Amino acid sequence: MNKMGKLYIGTNTKMYMNISQTTDFLTKLHGLTLDISRKNMELFVIPSYTALNSARKSVPKESISLGAQNMCWEDRGQFTGEISPLMLKEIGVQIVQIGHSERRLIFKETDVEENKKVLCALRHNFTPLLCIGETIEQKEKGISDEILKIQIKMGLDKVTPEQAKNIWIAYEPVWAIGVDGIPASKEYANEKHKVIKDTLIELFGETLGRNIPVLYGGSVNNQNAADLIQMPYIDGLFIGRSAWDADNFNIIIRNVLPTFLKKLKLN
Numbered sequence: 658m659n660k661m662g663k664l665y666i667g668t669n670t671k672m673y674m675n676i677s678q679t680t681d682f683l684t685k686l687h688g689l690t691l692d693i694s695r696k697n698m699e700l701f702v703i704p705s706y707t708a709l710n711s712a713r714k715s716v717p718k719e720s721i722s723l724g725a726q727n728m729c730w731e732d733r734g735q736f737t738g739e740i741s742p743l744m745l746k747e748i749g750v751q752i753v754q755i756g757h758s759e760r761r762l763i764f765k766e767t768d769v770e771e772n773k774k775v776l777c778a779l780r781h782n783f784t785p786l787l788c789i790g791e792t793i794e795q796k797e798k799g800i801s802d803e804i805l806k807i808q809i810k811m812g813l814d815k816v817t818p819e820q821a822k823n824i825w826i827a828y829e830p831v832w833a834i835g836v837d838g839i840p841a842s843k844e845y846a847n848e849k850h851k852v853i854k855d856t857l858i859e860l861f862g863e864t865l866g867r868n869i870p871v872l873y874g875g876s877v878n879n880q881n882a883a884d885l886i887q888m889p890y891i892d893g894l895f896i897g898r899s900a901w902d903a904d905n906f907n908i909i910i911r912n913v914l915p916t917f918l919k920k921l922k923l924n
């Protein structure tokens with residue numbers, strides 16, 4: 658577990674919410690969670706690009722951190738259709754999601770490209786949320802651990818220990834994500850989180866490596882959220898569908914937080 662004592666919990670709204678849906682969602686979520694101290698919780702939402710500017714104005718950044726779903730690794734230039742770090746800076750985005758499996762699989766992004774984005778995000782003082790995870794084929798071949806290690810080592814290539822303090826990792830097994838996903842068992846997820854932590858420790862040393870937050874994502878819901886968070890190597894949850902209704906997200910947060918705080922006390 659990370660030693661920062663914070664529950665990391667957030668959602669990526671993928672390509673589902675327009676501007677008003679996003680601001681309504683954020684405003685409601687902010688109101689519902691006002692009484693929860695942010696000392697113990699980092700709450701974040703990653704909306705569509707078009708909604709980001711209005712989203713930032715709709716809720717205080719101290720309440721809900723905002724992230725972009727992707728970012729170009731160059732500041733400016735001939736990159737039609739891309740969004741630069743400077744454009745995200747202008748809006749006041751804090752997090753940049755990098756390498757979601759939908760980017761890797763549908764848009765054929767590679768570990769080398771994810772690494773360029775990670776380095777660029779760090780250069781601009783964003784928190785890169787690097788997403789990693791094995792496909793079902795890789796799992797069945799028994800190479801999940803190797804895949805995770807490659808995605809971490811390639812994705813974080815040339816990241817200095819100082820920069821590593823600002824990184825978050827999301828472990829999202831591809832077979833667990835979305836409408837056809839099967840949630841990973843808490844034991845399986847915990848085992849893979851340990852592989853990830855061990856790899857981070859190998860790269861950045863015991864203290865730094867251990868303190869990089871590793872979040873689990875993939876069919877998290879009201880039923881499995883608290884079970885997942887009680888596991889020693891799971892620092893947070895990265896949720897899709899179950900978090901897109903603010904009331905439901907609030908229920909998940911309130912289910913998870915006491916379990917997380919209890920785990921903190923035991924450590």
Ligand SMILES: O=C[C@H](O)COP(=O)(O)O
Binds near residue numbers: 669833834835
């Ligand atoms: O970015 C979030 C993940 O893809 C998880 O989505 P899901 O909870 O709908 O499976």
